[in-house]
Amino acid sequence: MATEQESQLSALLVPIQDKMLLVPNVTIAELINFEKPNASGDTPEWHLGQLTWREQTIPVVSFEIANGEEYRGDTANARVAIVNGITGQRELSFYAIIVQGIPHSVKLTESEIVKQDEKVGEVEMVAVQAAGEPAIIPNLDKLEKMILDFGLA
Incomplete structure (x- = not known):
């Protein structure tokens, strides 16, 4: 049980293929129904295309492929998570990742996030147990750098 002195983090457990991503809740701007992104030429395999969201064209990426894993395609549970850019780069205010279901909100204290030796x-920083559930803290800085380095923003 958390003491009153421990501050709580409002976070989201975001389902992707075979794992959960743990991110601060301000990371996800919006969750929208899946729509197939528009293909966009000669780009890395992890770049699935572009979509228009709120009158902006944003890149759509596969976290799994960027992470060196297999992306098995869109499922009946697929959604698009619009991610707030965290690096402060004006040209990448938002991007999207394909998720497999609806993220759920959790309130965690530091003591409830336990690093795992995995x-x-x-594009992953660390494996953790978050309130007893296995999750991955993603390296969104690196993912955003990949998007920017390939001129996809």
């Missing part, structure tokens, strides 16, 4: 992928 190997992590290219």
